[in-house]
Amino acid sequence: MKSILLKSLFFFFIASQIQAQELLPFVENYNKSNYQGDNQIWNVVQGKDNAMYFANNHYLLRYDGVKWEKYTLPNKTIIRSILIEGDRIYSGSYKEFGYWYRKEGKMHYVSITKNLRLFDEKDNEEIWKIFRFNGSLYFQSFNDVFIYNGIHIQKIKFPFLISYCFVVDQNLYVASVAKGTFKMNGSRIANPKGWNVLKNCVVHAIEKYQNKTYIFTQKKGIFTVEKEGLKPWNNSLNEILKSATINVGKFTKNNKLIVGTGNRGVFIYDFNSDTYKNIDRKNVLMNNSILSIGFDKENDLWLGLDNGIAHVEINSPIAIFYDNSGILGSVYSVATTNSGYLIATNHGVFEFDSGKFTMMPNTQGQAWNITEINNKYIIGHNDGTFSYANGSLSKINNISGGWNLSKSSINNTYFQSTYSGVIAYDNLSDLSQRKVIKDLSKPIKYVAQNKKNEIWAADNYRGLYRVVYDDNFKTKKVENITQQSKIKNDFGVKIFEFRNEILFLINNSWYTYNSITNKLEENELFNQNFKNVSDIISIDEDHFMVLQDGILYHIKATGNKFLWNIIQAKYYKGKLINDNLRIFKHANHYLLNLDDGFISLQLKYENKQNSAVKIESFNDENLVPNDSKIKYNTELQINVISGIYGASKPNLFYKLDNNKEYIPVSNGLIVLNNLSSGSHTVKVYKHDGANYDNVANFDFSVAKPWYFSFWMILLYLLIIGAVLFFYYKWNKLRYMQKLRLQAEELKHQREILEMELKAENELNMQEYQKHILELELQTKSSEVAGKSLSIAKQSEMIENIQNILDSEKDFNKLKSEIKKAIKINEVNKHEWEIFETNLNQIHNEFIINLSKKYPILTPKDIKLCVYLKMNLSSKEIAPMMNISFRGVELHRYRLRKKLNLSQEENLSKFLLSV
Template identity: 25%
Template sequence: MAAQDYFFGNPVIRNFKPEEFKGGIQSWGIVQDDREVLYVANNFGLLEFDGATWNIYPVKAGTKVRSIYVGKQGRVYVGSQGDFGYFETNKAGILTYKSLANKLPVKDSNFDEVWRIYEQSGHVYFFTFKNIYKYTPGQKVEVIHTSGPLEFSFQANKNLYTLAWDLGLCLLENNRLKLLPGGEFFAQKQIASILPYDKDRLLIVTIKEGLYLYDGQRVLPFNLQKATACQDLVINQAVLLKDGNFALATQNKGLVVIDNQGKLVLNTAVQDGLLDNTIHTLYQDTQDNLWLGLNNGLAMVELSSPFSKLDGTLGLSGTGYAAMQQGNSLFVGTNSGLYVTSLGAGKKQFTLVPNSTGQVYHLDHIAGQLLMAHHNGPFLIKDNKAQLIYPEGGAWEFVQVPNQPNRLVYGSYYGLRLLSSSPEGLQLLQKFKGLDESSRVLEFDRDGDLWMAHGYKGIFRITFDARYEKIVKVQFYNSKNGFPSDQLINMEKINNELIFPAMQGVYKFNKATNRFVLDKAYTSLFGPEEHVIEMEEDVQGNIYFISNQRVGKITFTKFGKPLLEDKLFRNIREQLNDDLSYIQILDLNNVLFGAKEGFIHYNAAKPKRLAPFQTRLAHVIGTAGEKDSLLLTGRLLDKAEEPEWKYGFNSLRFVYASSFYEQPEKTQYQYYLENFDGGWSTWTPKTEKEYTNLPEGTYIFRVRARNVYGTISEAQPFEFVIRPPFYRSSWAFLFYALLGGLLIGAVALQVDRRFKKEKRRLILDKERKLGQKEIEIREITNQSEQEIDRLRDEKLQAEIDHKNRELTYSTIHLINKNELLTTVKTELQNIIKSGGRAAQADELNRIIKNIDHNITSEVDWKQFELHFNHVHGDFIHRLQEKFPCLTPTEIKLSTYLRLNLTTKDIAQLLNISVRGVEISRYRLRKRLELDRSENLTDFMLKF
């Protein structure tokens, strides 16, 4: 990278005065932890900066911290005057200091200051000018004694080096100092830094005797170019930058940056914006910014930024309005006049062009001459002097007449003027009649017509005669001709075509309809309410623009698709000139923007790495009554497991910050408390949020940041619990339940007692009445029961009588049937006996057999048995169970005896003779084993 390309002007610098960080004026070391928080070794102690708040942690009263190193587990190791140790987070989240030197033996504790701290292979080394102290976490400090005094020590390529005075450059190896080959060259040369140069060589930077390359055997000088900034340097420290350049912290010339060939890239000192020319230490952070520990304050230089400033530090005065490069000179115009500088100079310094004091509006290079449109009229810039062409106040812009290289038109406060160019200079030929409007923006089209944009009226189209000596026609266009309004209509020539950005949208002229129509291609690139103020095209067709909402660049893919980039340019938007916006493209990689203070240069060849950054909670503060209490710090947030706070701390204040250090005042924050907020808040620059009277419950607080480039950090969640007040706690509800139960029980007991008492009274009264009723009912019941028994007996007797009648009828029927059949049988037998034909005898015998069959019909017996058992209590079954040896005829005889039938009736029913009945009765008695004195019929009736 060429030296002049690193920064066209001065880099963006942010200074921090001691009053701002409330520390000592001198700082000796700067580091950053894994949370991207900065720590500074300061005269007053350890400084901490989280992007929003400075904190200081003293080591001892009045002890200056000289060195610093961030180790593992969040420890911050520091070296100070006569002491060394580390800061560690206590239970409350506060950094507390623990000395490692206070337990050293007396003979090893006498040292002055610890200037360097490095870590290697799990060991932390503290380097003094007398001894080296080796600390292994969790173990005692080991002392490495040396044979002589030491100078500064260094770490490069994972090796530890130190300068032993009068001996030379040594390597620390196995707890011993080993003189390097050729190291004796530095025996009496103080070394500021040792840095990697390439794969095989180191760059050794001495404090007063230059720079050297060391390959492990030989020491060779590293020559710096002959530049004022590189002469007589006293170097306090050097660092290797991420882009391969080397930054030098000098004692007397501020910051010096050189490339790997020794060429000067940048020199920034007090006159360029630094607070002090003495720089003690350097550190490049995760965002590629370079931090400077000054003799009086701190500074941050935006080395990675493609933007630099051309302002009062370079001799410019006023707001930027115009710029033009001519040869090796750069002319810029402000409201104070015209300034010029040489582009070949290592460091630009602008000087005022004589006779140019006042408002400069425009610079043009036409016909080989540099022209200046000035408040006092048109000027020719020749030999770095301004010559007034025509004494008429107010020139806006120059345009060359088509096909007439020696003629040009310029717009003035009062209309258009024609100039002629000759070797002798420029002369006014005439004032055009027919248009007396203030003519600030002018462009010729392909047809030779001149277009003029008037910011508050509209667009004018001027047609001249063939020689451009007379206005033939003037046409005026405004909202009646297609524009959305009459005001704020601009005119630009892009790709050799005129376009007209209006208040909303970009328009082009339709010659066929003589109206303006929306250019959809350009309009689609911008928002509906976005007004494009300025556009400029470079040689590759890239378009830089300024609108009322943003600044950006439009590029095109190989397929012609436009891409709009505006994130990078958000850094400069508010710094630009808001009177007459201005863009000047010097070449493909160098673009100037008119700023409120001078100009801002954009280096298109220097891409900006928009790296991610962190947003962290710094503190959680609880308010109980009127007293604030620190509940948690950012160092404990990652370790805290869902902290729970009592209800008294339900008013919380969250303090947060981001690790993006470029224009932190432009960083905005957005927060969201889940289970309380409805969603993300609007963006705000405030770095804290307070919630009051949070109800009990579980919450998740999220916060994220949006930097000046529009990059949004990741939102880390923080979960916590607000416990309910004691009167809404689980124990309280249990107590309430128990108390409620007791109260309910007491009330219920009292009610129960009253109820029981009343119930007893009612019961007694009722019992008395019931007693009376019961006596009455008992009497009635007895009467009823007696009546019921009587009725039941009557009914039962009636049923028995009915059944007996049925049995009697059935038996009589059987008897009558059998008697009839017997009579018929007898008569038939008599007939047979009286003689007759054999056939008739046979027929009569058959009839007799049928009669016998009907006399002894089993069906009649079954029907009789069913009714008999129903009436006589299952008599037959009981008789069979007790006397299973009884025959069916004997059972029938028993039933007939139970019915108290006569012997004759029984004989008829059994179809036997009376004598047969007697014999059957005798046999039955024997079966029943009855005594002679027992009557068989009585036995059956009682059975």
């Protein structure tokens, strides 16, 4: 019971206390952190260069839509007023007035009053207003008016304190604080008849609108000039303005009156509808004190506040509902009613009527969708489905989560997608009657039909289903078409109906159903025209909206051609509810839901983007003209200035050099770093969603690095030359030292080598002598062996012969036995061969050397040489070679010839040296 009581009290509080914020123009606020200046903005004007200029206490502010600039006067005084004439920006300050001009990307000041004694020392003169009248410029302070004809300055001093001067038609009015408002004729002034009501009253503006003059006073409201005098403006708003403290008033070209107040913000009165809107701190303004009003060429409003600047798009086709309180919550759907709006939010369902919101009973919680059917509003809610008509709400069913409600394109049946499947309503006169599509118990997000007894249902998570049923809505077949079509990434399928054709957006690609193959096929028309689209919302048969790369585009279809109109991201940035964008069309407007409210946009709206953009580039805070050169490794800032601040501001992209990718221009600023040396081109494009149109180019070049400049290269050459020279000298010195060291080392090595050679020679000589001795020993051994063999044989033979002589008496037989003994005692041929082999092995080295030196020698010659080397005599050699003594001598003679020996040379000694 306590819980019910608390809920009832909460509902009563919501229903009775929530105050609605009406649809208001879009407002951009700029505070001191944006423009880095002072608080008060005393004057706002747009220059010939389309930049906005502001008198901001100690600063002249300039804003071109991309960059804020601030400038101070030479004497650092407060700037109270500015006026634009051509390329000059006139400004008035404390005992000073002059003009500014722009050159090389910066503002420069020229004083008109310099060295002129125009101001009294005792007066604290400040120029509060500048205006042109009768061909001259007027600089007005609270005490004087200075008239400047371009050459001379005339000073007019008033006998009383004045507030402001006003030019109306060809008349000049001077408003004093205490004595009323006067009409000025030359140097004479007169108080118009019937204007006494303005005495002791501050007049802040006198404006003429539709042949009627309006006078705006600070605390007495607005007066109109009639024949009999002044009369209070006959409008209910006037009473509100009296207590709001009027600071400034101006009329616009589209039949609106703008009144800036001291404590209630700004009032925008529309003469066409006889209604007004109040923009103040309760909704979107930063503060309620309006000090100045200005307009741009789009007829949008600029407010100079007591603390900051506000840009109000009063001429924009877009209006926005702001819910700064947060009580309303995130808006999921909104519909226009006869008396206001019906809004479905995550907090419940609210009715807007007579400037107030009321939460509908029993609707607390998540509401999803509102659809109008025959003057009834069907509301899909987390707790079921409701019907709203003529201020009363009734519940149709308790089926949870009515996400969307779509009408069949072939009959009057409506299909509702819910948490648990699809519901069909085929009797519009009684919506409580419903048919449930069975065998599809899934959370279905979108439903569509363009063929009898067949619907298409997209799962909230993944999958697209084709459902076939009979006339009684009994399910016959349920097919997962994305699986049959082998589409792997089928998450978040969206269904879009376009001219009786159903299209499916799956993973950024468009598909249609081929009933012959029973599969999805890519749609060529939509895939060519709508790439990178993440969401699409239908408005009517010829209009729809797409979300492409985070930007909304309003599309108008004409045949197979599409007209794209950008809706700038500033209206909804960070406020779109992903996958839950909904549009409600009413007359020539449509409403789009946001996180904190909704947008109203004209259906006929065409955003004709401005294509005349200007480029200003800065490097090290210096203006860089086109085709200029910048320093290496420095930052280049390119400001792409459209001169447009409102709804028709172009959507810009750029390319650097031959880069294929289009890069968004963020807030009109392109920042380039780490550029390579050489020529570069930046091409700026306007993008309407379908096409990229080149609107501006900027060519520049980057200088070579300082370390590659001419003088640095020359320095490098000098350094290299010096290094090479010193390297040459150093190498030469090292070389000479090396030569000396080498000479010393060589000398030392030579000495060592000589000592080593001497020792080696001695060693070799010893080895040689040892070798000779060994050879001689071997030779002697051979000789001894040979002689021993010979002696042994001879001894044996003699002994045999002796024995024969002793035993035999017969001479003949003795002779025969002696011969036989001699034959027996002859050296065996085999034994002789063995002897020769041994002899050859002993003298092998000698034989090899001799054969190499004298290849013409025969084996018999070599054998003789061996015997001679053994120092054998010819007599000893004869039997060994089986030749006569004479034969040995003859062989020796021939050998000398072969060895080319002279007669003086000894053959045996020669052979010993071989």
